Amino acid sequence: MVNILYAHYGEEWIRGSEQCLLNLLDHIDKRHFQPIVWSNNQVLCQRTEAMQIATHHDTFSLLGYGYRDKASFWQWGKLVTRAVKLIRRHQIGLIHVNSAGPCQWLVFAAKLCQVPLVTQLHSPYILSERFYSGCYASSKIIAVSHAVSHDILADGYPHKQLAVIHNGIAALPASLHSPYWVREQLGLSPETRLFATVGSLIHRKGIDRLINALAQLHRQGEKRHTQGEQLHLLVIGDGPLKKQLQDIAKQQQVDHLVTWAGEQRDVYQWLSGGIDGFVSGAREEAFGLVVAEAALAKLPVIAPNIGGIPEFVAHQHSALLYDDDQGLLQCWSDLLTDFDTLAPTLSANAQQTVAHNLTLDNNANKIERVYHHVLSEPAQNHVKLSRCLLPLKIYLAKRQSSGASHA
Template identity: 40%
Template sequence: MHPTTNLLIVHYGDDWIRGSEACLLNLLDSLSTNFKPVVWTNNKVLVRELTAKGVTVHSASFELISLQQSAFNVKASLALYKTALAIISEHNINLIHVNSGAPCQWMTLAAKAKRIPMLCQLHSPYNLHDRFTLTLHSAQRLVAVSHAVAKPMLDEGYPKQHLTVVHNGIPNIDLSQPLDVRDRLNIPSSARVLVSVGSLITRKGFDKLIQALARLNSSQDQHHLIIIGEGSERLNLINQIHTLNLNTRVHLVGEQSNVSAWLAGGCDLFVSGARSEAFGLVLVEASLAGLAVVAPNVGGISEVIEHNSTGLLYENGDNEIDSIVGAVKQLIQSPETREVLTNRGKQVAKDRFSLEGNTTQMESIYNQLLEEGVKQSWWAWFSSLLRPLTTFFRTRCLAECKSVRSAHEA
């Protein structure tokens, strides 16, 4: 019988349940009984979810240090460090999992002081400023949700042997009770229905999908677009819909608890307009729901969707709207191709992106860390913090010197 490992999971995020929060909840639901989780977070919505599941939770405000601020709240940072030490002692923590980059700012030091093995899971790429101020390089082990997320850290010198890419996984989805989206939204049976899911923010590119829909509806064929999600861009999207006279063709249905039922409810295609994407978990959901996928070739999406095999990828840029329209038309006009992509996509999603596989990989990394312990010296830990400065020197200082020299020579 394996001894129980007391696992502290620290999560930083806004008050919602989206990508990294959903992945955390899935992990907690599937962890073996060898791990007893305790969660420390600033996310009030997540606190309610975890409390309902019976998970021990500590809630607090997390104030970060940023070089872009006029002043640092050193007192707040010290308080977070002290709270971390107290939680580790209270629950006799054996292992720490930081579920986003931000808490590394105080957790790597706390883990080092207490000699507790720690990993940080990166759900998105971080810019140079954040890689430095969040002290990401000081994490004993990194887990990235895609190779695209891992690349900036590896390029900057983070040891390859200490970084593992673990693609997100999703639980088996229940498609036994799909809803009829055409009936729900009064969409004619002859119309083509496109669907997309995500937060209504600029990065998700729903404005691009609305532009593409306007082009598609310039022909005799009737196309509708269902957008599932909520966010700060709702009013801008409504204005765009009104301007393009698409009020009856675009359906903003808000947040839905049964996304899979909507995806499997009679839609023809899943379309993404993302300007950037760390992984694209919803693309896996769409594939499992039996939809062919059209998505941009950005970030980690190409690790989820293989062009012309499990979906169609297009390039963002000057011709992106034409590319979206062309890909949609190609699949709408060729049911045979759509069926092939759908079947392959569904099988790949089952084989490569299951929650069981994801959890097995995470537990394997947990066990490796427990076996390794903490061996890094304080000097090595401190030196790791300075890696982003080499990038700054190379990309900013040397570039500036080169520019000045070129100006003098001219």
């Protein structure tokens, strides 16, 4: 039995990386691995405690420019000391960092205690973040998509020390048998095409792009003397840009075609309630968890051709993928025009792909193989602090190249 310390730094919510960690903890082979959780996220800690997992909640702060929870070297040293105490108290045999931040102190604690450390990255990080986090000192890095791995390998991190493991998606829950019939709640006619999008109301999720595309489709429908109200957008999620996005909808005169559902815990229950399709306006997407969830709910998907999304769905086979705003408009229009033929084909292919390849058991099994691999390596190969300098080398090389070019 190997005791694993799972460390997570994040906001007070359960979203992509938090849900992936909870899924892993639920499916990890407890005959071989015993999890212990350490996080600054109280909501996550409450969930892991409910799972009967030993949990430690602490305040985390980070060294480096631009972090909200900015640390001093004194605070950093206290976190290193705290980590060493936890490792020794629980006789930790392996550390799994679920976001890059905690690597700042855990790579040093792991080095002191001669314990292997695995870091799982759920999103791409800019060069300064890759440097300040120290994540390259990890025994192994798990990237949730090839898109996330690109910059890591370009920095010179050893290819053999990196594994790309796509996230797993939970099987359809029992709540699908009692879906939330939003169409009936809104009083929409049977002819109305109801599309849903899921995500935080922040710039990166691109809800404004969807509203603008909706407005153009609405105007096109009016010009053709068809009922413009035959298209409706359901926005599931909340965030700081809600008022701004609602203002955009009013300015575009489509606020009556948008429903703001707010944050919802059981997204499946909504996606199964008479929704006709799913559309994403994301500007960045490391993996595309909500796209996979929509595919599993057997909805035709329109999504950006970015990040990890094209790694599990293919254009015109299991989704309609676009590259820019005009492409979004064209894909949405194409699906509406040929809905009865195109929608069943896209949704069936996507559901089959996700259900077969992106299971939680597959995800847990692949991560367990990473654990076994790093545990079999000699202690001196576990954590290499010199790798922390890899991003610095890239930065200096860029500066030198820029200077030469300017000269």
